[in-house]
Amino acid sequence: AAVLPLLLGCCGAALAAGLQDQAEQFFRSGHTNNWAVLVCTSRFWFNYRHVANTLSVYRSVKRLGIPDSHIVLMLADDMACNPRNPKPATVFSHKNMELNVYGDDVEVDYRSYEVTVENFLRVLTGRIPPSTPRSKRLLSDDRSNILIYMTGHGGNGFLKFQDSEEITNVELADAFEQMWQKRRYNELLFIIDTCQGASMYERFYSPNIMALASSQVGEDSLSHQPDLGIGVHLMDRYTFYVLEFLEEIHPASQTNMNDLFQVCPKSLCVSTPGHRTDLFQRDPQNVLITDFFGSVRKVEITTETVSLDRDVAGFESKFPEEELATEPLKYAEQLPVAQIIHQKPKQKDWHPPGGFILGLWALIIMVFFKTYGIKHMKHVF
Numbered sequence: 001a002a003v004l005p006l007l008l009g010c011c012g013a014a015l016a017a018g019l020q021d022q023a024e025q026f027f028r029s030g031h032t033n034n035w036a037v038l039v040c041t042s043r044f045w046f047n048y049r050h051v052a053n054t055l056s057v058y059r060s061v062k063r064l065g066i067p068d069s070h071i072v073l074m075l076a077d078d079m080a081c082n083p084r085n086p087k088p089a090t091v092f093s094h095k096n097m098e099l100n101v102y103g104d105d106v107e108v109d110y111r112s113y114e115v116t117v118e119n120f121l122r123v124l125t126g127r128i129p130p131s132t133p134r135s136k137r138l139l140s141d142d143r144s145n146i147l148i149y150m151t152g153h154g155g156n157g158f159l160k161f162q163d164s165e166e167i168t169n170v171e172l173a174d175a176f177e178q179m180w181q182k183r184r185y186n187e188l189l190f191i192i193d194t195c196q197g198a199s200m201y202e203r204f205y206s207p208n209i210m211a212l213a214s215s216q217v218g219e220d221s222l223s224h225q226p227d228l229g230i231g232v233h234l235m236d237r238y239t240f241y242v243l244e245f246l247e248e249i250h251p252a253s254q255t256n257m258n259d260l261f262q263v264c265p266k267s268l269c270v271s272t273p274g275h276r277t278d279l280f281q282r283d284p285q286n287v288l289i290t291d292f293f294g295s296v297r298k299v300e301i302t303t304e305t306v307s308l309d310r311d312v313a314g315f316e317s318k319f320p321e322e323e324l325a326t327e328p329l330k331y332a333e334q335l336p337v338a339q340i341i342h343q344k345p346k347q348k349d350w351h352p353p354g355g356f357i358l359g360l361w362a363l364i365i366m367v368f369f370k371t372y373g374i375k376h377m378k379h380v381f
Contacts, residue, residue, distance in 0.1 A: 030186045032143040034295055036061045036071045039120060041152030041161045043077040048232045049223055051079045052093045053151040053193055053239040055101040060246040061147065065295030072123055072138055074110040076152075076162050086229055093235050093243065095227045109136050117167045124148075125178045142183035147191070147292045151239065154194035156217055157202075173203040180206040187280070189292040193238045195220045198274040210257065210280040210287070214238030214264075215271035222270050237269045249289050257284035 038061075040054040058073055080089050080102045091102040110119060122128045123138050140146055152159055158166040179185055190211040192200050197213030204211060214221040214236065223233035224240045235243075241264040249255055261284070266272050277284055288294075 030143055031145055031291065033140075034066050034070060034145050034147070034292065035138060035140045036066055036147040036149070037074075037123065037138060038071065039074040039115070039148075039150045039152075040076050041115065041150065041159060043162050045079070045082055045084045046232055047077070047153075048079050048091075048230065049225075049235050050151045051075055051077060052091050052101060052235050054149065055091055055106065056093045056235065056239060056243045057149045057191075058106070059101050059103070060243060060249075061293050064246075064249065064290060064293050065251055066293075067295070068105075068107045069135070070295075071107075072109050072136070073107065074115045074120065074123075075108050076112065076115040078108075078111060084231070092227070092230070093225070093240070095225045095234060097227070097229070107135070113162070115161065117161050117165050117171070120161075120167065121171065121175050124175045124184075126182065126184060138184070140184050143186050144184070145187045145189070145292050146185045147189050149191045149193075150200075151193040151236065154192075154196060154200065156196050157199045159192070159194055159200060169200045169203045172200060173205060176204060176209060177206045180208075187282075187291070191242075193221055193236050197221060198276075201276050204276070204279060207279055208281055209276075210284065211276040212260070213274045214269065216274050219271045238264050238271070238273060241268055246289075246293065249293065251290060251294050253288070253290060255289045257287045257289065260289060 036058075038054050038058050040050045042050040054073070054075060058071065061071065062068070079085060079091050087097070089102065090097075090100045093099050093101045110123075123136070126138065128137060138146075150159060152161070153163075154160060154166075157169045160166045176188065176190075179188070185208070187208045188206075188210070190201060190204075190209060192212075193214040194200070196215060196217050196219060198216045201209075201211035201213060202217075215238075222237050223235070224237040225234040226232070227234050242260070245260065245263040261273075261275050264273050280287075
C-alpha cells in the first residue's frame with residue numbers, strides 16, 4: 001500500500017520534469033518574433049501586377065498575425081491612385097475584381113522614389129540615419145525570423161529598381177552576411193518573383209537562409225489573370241498560386257515548407273520554380289509555414305500565483321456588454337481566394353463597341369441619301 005503513493009509521486013515528478021524540459025526547449029529555440037520586408041521594385045501602370053503581388057503577400061502575413069509594426073512595405077508606385085485606375089483606391093489580384101488587396105489599412109513605409117537600392121540595403125543592414133522613424137526600420141534581432149519578398153523585372157544576377165538602377169545577387173548576398181554578423185536574424189526566408197529569379201540566390205553564403213524563386217536561370221516569370229476592364233495583367237503566376245496556398249493556412253496550421261515548394265509546378269507556372277535549402281540548418285519538413293508567415297509571441301513562465309478576480313470584476317463593471325463596440329471586419333478577412341477563383345464571374349452591363357455609334361449614324365445617312373437624295377436636305381435643316 002505504501003508503494004502506490006510512491007509510484008504516483010514519481011510519475012507526477014516525471015511529468016512535471018517533462019513539461020519543464022519542453023518549456024526550456026521552447027525558449028532555447030532562438031525564435032521569438034517575426035518580421036517581413038516586402039518590396040515591389042517596378043513603376044508605371046503596365047507593372048500593376050507587381051504592386052498586386054506585394055500587396056497580396058502583405059495581406060496574407062497580416063491575416064496570419066504579423067502586425068504592421070513588424071512589416072516594412074516598399075512600393076515603387078501607387079497604383080491605387082493612378083489616373084488610369086478605373087476603380088480608384090483599389091488594387092485587385094483577381095480578374096473578377098472581388099479581392100481588393102489594397103484595403104483600408106495599408107501602411108506603406110517606403111513609396112515612389114524612396115524605393116531605391118540604397119534604402120533597401122540600409123533597411124536590411126540597419127545602417128540608417130538616426131532621424132528615420134521607427135516604421136521605416138527593421139528592428140530585428142538574433143531571435144527574429146525574417147521573410148523577405150521581392151518582385152519586379154530582373155535578369156541573370158540582377159533585379160531592377162524603378163528602371164533606373166539594379167541590385168545584383170552579390171550585393172544582396174553581402175547584405176545578408178552583414179545581417180548575420182550583426183545578429184539581425186535567426187532564420188531568413190527569401191522569396192523572389194522575377195525573370196531568372198534563381199540567379200538571385202546563387203551567391204548566398206550566410207547560414208540559416210532558405211530561398212525560393214519563381215523561375216530558373218534562362219527562364220521568364222510569366223504574368224497571370226488579364227483583366228479587360230483594368231487593361232493589364234493583375235498578378236504573376238507564381239505569386240498567384242502562393243497566395244491561393246496561403247489562404248488555406250491558419251495560425252495553428254502544421255503545413256510545412258515542403259508543401260510550399262510544390263504550390264506552383266511547371267504545368268501551372270510555365271516557368272520552373274526553384275528553391276535552395278543547403279544553407280538552412282533545419283529540415284524543411286520540420287519548418288512550419290507560420291514560422292515565417294505567422295506571428296510568434298513570447299510567453300514567460302512564472303511560479304508565483306496571481307489573483308485576477310478583483311481586476312476582472314472591475315473590468316466587467318467598467319465596460320458593460322451593451323457598450324462594447326464590435327470591431328469591423330478588416331480587408332484581410334474577405335472571402336478566401338480559393339472561393340473567389342472557383343465562383344462564376346459577374347455579368348457585366350453591355351456597352352456598344354467604340355465605333356458602333358459612329359457606324360450606325362453613317363448607315364442612317366447613307367439610307368437617307370439613297371432614298372430621298374440631296375434635294376430633300378432643305379426640309380431637314
